[in-house]
Amino acid sequence: MAHLVPLADPRDSRVADFVHLRDVQLRKSLEAEHGLFIAEGEKVIRRAVETGHPVRSFLMARRWISALSDVLDRVDAPVYVVDDATAEAVTGYPVHRGALAAMDRLPLPPVRDLVTHARRVLVLEDLVDHGNVGAIFRCAAALGVRAVILSPRCADPLYRRSVKVSMGAVFAVPYARMTDWHGGLAELRDAGFRLLALTPDQSAVPIDKAPMGDRVALMLGSEGDGLSSRWLRAADEAVCIPMSSDAMELGVDSLNVVAAAAIACHSLTR
């Protein structure tokens, strides 16, 4: 059972897991070093606990305790109970969405193990925006894609904003991170996946018309530049989402990556 610990000093070292939550660079190194991540809000904390993530500690105002009481009953961790001013002084922003929890990350599976039973896989190359990564996990969960593979430099699905935007889907859809950008795709092909590269290039095969086969891995590139030329060349086929013929005249030359991922997941699992 969690135990309540009233806390007033924002510099107290016991809440060091929660400091400067808006400082992306600081959080990246702090979370990597300690193998932790932050879950925010009742629903997300609940999902993270249900999926087996150990809680290091909670930080919340007193008014959030009752909504989480069933979770607190099951978890052995301190609950630092703070007022709103202390919460803001620790985290660096007004904590509107309720409780925070610092949790331990679980070890990620190797890519090979992750895809053993998957038929539809997304492969994300170097996405930089945490919100986009989270939104894509939500699409995958909703539409039936049951594995995501991240390039070595792709943004972290367990970063606070990713988790929040995903509505907890980052805990539901298993994922792995490639250790080798050069050779990572070969491993997927060896496992029997047909590699489709999603590109805005309208001379590619429309995704609704691409032959899918039993196992398909769909590659999505980064927000600005799309897929690297190396990964485009490594694909079995380039596919596109057909755009309106006058879109270019209207100054719109692509969909954003989340919209593209949504349409792609819908097509992959049709």
Add this chain to the structure above:
Amino acid sequence: MAHLVPLADPRDSRVADFVHLRDVQLRKSLEAEHGLFIAEGEKVIRRAVETGHPVRSFLMARRWISALSDVLDRVDAPVYVVDDATAEAVTGYPVHRGALAAMDRLPLPPVRDLVTHARRVLVLEDLVDHGNVGAIFRCAAALGVRAVILSPRCADPLYRRSVKVSMGAVFAVPYARMTDWHGGLAELRDAGFRLLALTPDQSAVPIDKAPMGDRVALMLGSEGDGLSSRWLRAADEAVCIPMSSDAMELGVDSLNVVAAAAIACHSLTR
């Protein structure tokens, strides 16, 4: 031709159009009162000027002038040239994305005129998030939906964040705002549109299987609650995006509205 005006005092009344850009409530009333909006960044400013929006004034650091020189040559408006500290003191945030322009809004057409020639229309009911509104306009522009109708309370497509996320698509896709939430849909039906209500309810007709006919208006509801029951009842047919059968077990009960809009636009224009 625009004329350069060096400016150092952030309280100077000549830059009153640009104050407190992160204060949503203040900006809403200020922009409504003066009939203005803010365009941010070279690409967006360029699109806004090309689509006939009169420039009231520019605010920018000296280093952005040359990139916009062709626009400045054609426009008769003051360019307030500021250093970064002054820009931040005026706007309330560090202006990373380059130039800002304050522009006059153009009168919106009546719904009836907007849809005269449209075959595919989106109808947005009470969306609250400006980023979502902008992202949906980008989907519409890319995928061939050429008219958007807003409910009376739907978030403003010309709010700074909407414009930015849309990548300028809010200037490309014509839109109108209903004045009458109760009777607004009847006007569309009278114009020959079949009204489809998009719902997460999986007992509705899958959108890819819904008969489309010549003229279709697809209704999208707000982020939290979806479509109002009144609008759901007023629809000719409720349609859904089929979700994976295990999505609910995974704790994901819906797509976000932008992902849903992307798939819907793709289906509407297939």
